[in-house]
Amino acid sequence: MDLSAINPVLLIASLMVAATPLLLAAIGELVVEKSGVLNLGVEGMMIVGAIAGFATAVESGSPLLGFFAAAFAGAALSVLFAILTQFAQANQVASGLSLTLFGLGLSALMGQSYVGVKPPRMGDIHIPVLSDLPVVGPILFGHDIILYFGIALTAAVWWVLKYSRMGLVLRAVGENHEAAHALGYKVIRIRILAILFGGACAGLGGAYISLIRVPQWTEGMTAGIGWIALALVVFASWKPWRALLGAYLFGGVTVVQLNLQAAGVAIPVEYLAMSPYLITIIVLVILSADKSSAPASLGRNFHASR
Amino acid sequence: MTVPLLSLQGLTKAYPGVVANDSVSFDIGEGEVHALLGENGAGKSTLVKMIYGLVKPDSGQMLLRGAPFAPAEPRAARADGIAMVFQHFSLFDALNVAENIALGMENPPEMRDLAARIREVSETYGLPLDPFRTVGDLSAGERQRVEIIRCLLQDPKLLIMDEPTSVLTPQEVEILFKTLQKLRAEGTSILYISHKLEEIRTLCDHATILRLGKNVGECTPSETSARDMAEMMVGSSLQTPQRKTREFGEVAMAITGLSVPAPSAFGTSLKNVHLTVRKGEILGIGGVAGNGQDELLGVLSGEVLTAADAVKLHGQPIGRHGPTARRALGVLAAPEERLGHAAAPDMSLTENAMLTGSVREGLEKNGFLDWGKTKDFAERIIKAFDVRTPGPGNAARSLSGGNLQKFVIGREVLQNPDVLVVNQPTWGVDAAAAAAIRQSLLDLAAKGAAVICISQDLDELMEISDSFAALNEGRLSAPREAAGLTVEEIGLMMGGAHGMEVAHV
Numbered sequence: 001m002d003l004s005a006i007n008p009v010l011l012i013a014s015l016m017v018a019a020t021p022l023l024l025a026a027i028g029e030l031v032v033e034k035s036g037v038l039n040l041g042v043e044g045m046m047i048v049g050a051i052a053g054f055a056t057a058v059e060s061g062s063p064l065l066g067f068f069a070a071a072f073a074g075a076a077l078s079v080l081f082a083i084l085t086q087f088a089q090a091n092q093v094a095s096g097l098s099l100t101l102f103g104l105g106l107s108a109l110m111g112q113s114y115v116g117v118k119p120p121r122m123g124d125i126h127i128p129v130l131s132d133l134p135v136v137g138p139i140l141f142g143h144d145i146i147l148y149f150g151i152a153l154t155a156a157v158w159w160v161l162k163y164s165r166m167g168l169v170l171r172a173v174g175e176n177h178e179a180a181h182a183l184g185y186k187v188i189r190i191r192i193l194a195i196l197f198g199g200a201c202a203g204l205g206g207a208y209i210s211l212i213r214v215p216q217w218t219e220g221m222t223a224g225i226g227w228i229a230l231a232l233v234v235f236a237s238w239k240p241w242r243a244l245l246g247a248y249l250f251g252g253v254t255v256v257q258l259n260l261q262a263a264g265v266a267i268p269v270e271y272l273a274m275s276p277y278l279i280t281i282i283v284l285v286i287l288s289a290d291k292s293s294a295p296a297s298l299g300r301n302f303h304a305s306r
Numbered sequence: 307m308t309v310p311l312l313s314l315q316g317l318t319k320a321y322p323g324v325v326a327n328d329s330v331s332f333d334i335g336e337g338e339v340h341a342l343l344g345e346n347g348a349g350k351s352t353l354v355k356m357i358y359g360l361v362k363p364d365s366g367q368m369l370l371r372g373a374p375f376a377p378a379e380p381r382a383a384r385a386d387g388i389a390m391v392f393q394h395f396s397l398f399d400a401l402n403v404a405e406n407i408a409l410g411m412e413n414p415p416e417m418r419d420l421a422a423r424i425r426e427v428s429e430t431y432g433l434p435l436d437p438f439r440t441v442g443d444l445s446a447g448e449r450q451r452v453e454i455i456r457c458l459l460q461d462p463k464l465l466i467m468d469e470p471t472s473v474l475t476p477q478e479v480e481i482l483f484k485t486l487q488k489l490r491a492e493g494t495s496i497l498y499i500s501h502k503l504e505e506i507r508t509l510c511d512h513a514t515i516l517r518l519g520k521n522v523g524e525c526t527p528s529e530t531s532a533r534d535m536a537e538m539m540v541g542s543s544l545q546t547p548q549r550k551t552r553e554f555g556e557v558a559m560a561i562t563g564l565s566v567p568a569p570s571a572f573g574t575s576l577k578n579v580h581l582t583v584r585k586g587e588i589l590g591i592g593g594v595a596g597n598g599q600d601e602l603l604g605v606l607s608g609e610v611l612t613a614a615d616a617v618k619l620h621g622q623p624i625g626r627h628g629p630t631a632r633r634a635l636g637v638l639a640a641p642e643e644r645l646g647h648a649a650a651p652d653m654s655l656t657e658n659a660m661l662t663g664s665v666r667e668g669l670e671k672n673g674f675l676d677w678g679k680t681k682d683f684a685e686r687i688i689k690a691f692d693v694r695t696p697g698p699g700n701a702a703r704s705l706s707g708g709n710l711q712k713f714v715i716g717r718e719v720l721q722n723p724d725v726l727v728v729n730q731p732t733w734g735v736d737a738a739a740a741a742a743i744r745q746s747l748l749d750l751a752a753k754g755a756a757v758i759c760i761s762q763d764l765d766e767l768m769e770i771s772d773s774f775a776a777l778n779e780g781r782l783s784a785p786r787e788a789a790g791l792t793v794e795e796i797g798l799m800m801g802g803a804h805g806m807e808v809a810h811v
Contacts, residue, residue, distance in 0.1 A: 172398050172409050179396035182360065183410050184380030296399060
């Protein structure tokens, strides 16, 4: 085994890339859950976003257009969930699970002719001087635009939830939908918007895997990232910066274990492959000792009665 | 005659199967405290929801200072100077006081300015509040202050208060009244909803009485006796429960030095509780909601297990016995929450009768259920307690609150308990049914059972209890002979005014 083959700078740079799909999906789901809705369909929305983004990028030649298509596709799939749970009052857990199964099937169908195709590459940004700095350059200033978007989104969601009126209303709806309704807030409308936002974020996260991280299309390529995103939201105690931390931890362990595999460390591959999931969950369980922060109306359907 | 602030003209609202309001008309003058009286289900809540824009009337109109007024949503009503304090608080437990208040305002100022204004207004009206405390940690009285201050910050012309005193101690009620009188002096009109007649007699200028959705009369409360108003509400003469005998036997149930930690983050821990109740005695336990009532009921019914000899029945330790074992020994309980605790909402009355009656009524043999016998038992309850339902096959959820309450209490009373524990036995029940339930408790005690009645309705406790104790922050006061207790003494037993002070006028 040869650990010296591992370049720490490349390691950190690729850790950020590995973490971004998870971060995008988790931030979207965090907003959804803050509004009091539990959407277990993240995995399904991600994979549909992955193929929609991939197909659009291949056909149009523009990766950026692919990302727009992915966000749109994720949001479109979440409309289905919104109709089921907000209008038809269906059970959120069952609807979310079926959304995931539906998304996996649909993406396989959509992606039949794209297996083995190479997508157009998304260029990394290049800032003169800054990007050329040793160490700092490749880590901080040498990534694609979507990665920065993910971090900016985290900051924006944090700010909106904490300081803006919109965020306060969103939290109020998730906390006590009956009281919010009595004060005259449109519970259903706010929740649908949150669900759409969550769908768009999940779609972006999926496309990041198929267009940048991997980049190719294979069936079921999201490989449970949607589920990790769901767990991440809970263990991050519904706090955006903690979700970012968890996502980077997951990304970091993923990249390290891949490097260790490549370096031929004498640990069975199966153990290395499971390590990111295991370590992320353990750390976040320890971090989430304060469990009181779950939105009180989470998972409960709202129906305006008299 | 001057133009009234708000004039309601022929308001009608029908829901499938029930007319909630049937052409209701009355006026609220400027600077007037107007009472809206009525039994549960008389249509008071629907009426105020129309004024507040939560419900649209089917017909009829409202005039605000002579101009047509039809708020499409609460926001519009608030913009026109209508503010409302809800019966079940519309507060958000996990948010702080300032955030809760900001949510009820149209254009809230910056958080820091808002906090300063909250401090200023709360001190002017003698309702001190820290804007940055989490609402989930506040007492019921403090939560109400949040609601009131939320309204006051918008300089309302009309303040609607839906049963504001049901969760307050007598001292807190007095301070609330001082605040309301100060508001009236400043020219704010108040629409005050209650079924507590003495309060209305002291506070209100005019009263409108609703019965079954119709306006059945108006009166000047200070010139009308409480009994006359009650009879206008009910539409018939009232029967006061009668006690036949007052003979106490030996101690039936006793709790000694019991402390139980709070079951949840927003629960209350019980601290060194001592309690004894004799055969034939009714022990009334008062106190404001959230001071350990649910926890005490859990300890008595067996839902919460304790050290074996902390709870004793006829001298035998039963602290480790669960509810079923206690039922077999004759300790029965009827909790407060009807849907979900006392009864399973989606199960039929027969099934609900089986749930608590199986042990004592012999409805179960070798693991098989005797549905025929259970149905007879359910029918017996329905008959004896005048439960209005098409039959025992109906789901518990389909009954009105009062009828389900009669069923829940009747189910326990008919099992001939040695010790019966009830929490809020007449909560949300109309006066006639409440009198029937109280009578059944008195009859049960007369037959030699020990009854522990936990309630927030002090009039009820004074009417039926032999001795009285109060819960305050999980501590139970020493019991006192109920006859001759004054309201002030009871208030002090309940912990006084929780740090409130009288308004600075």
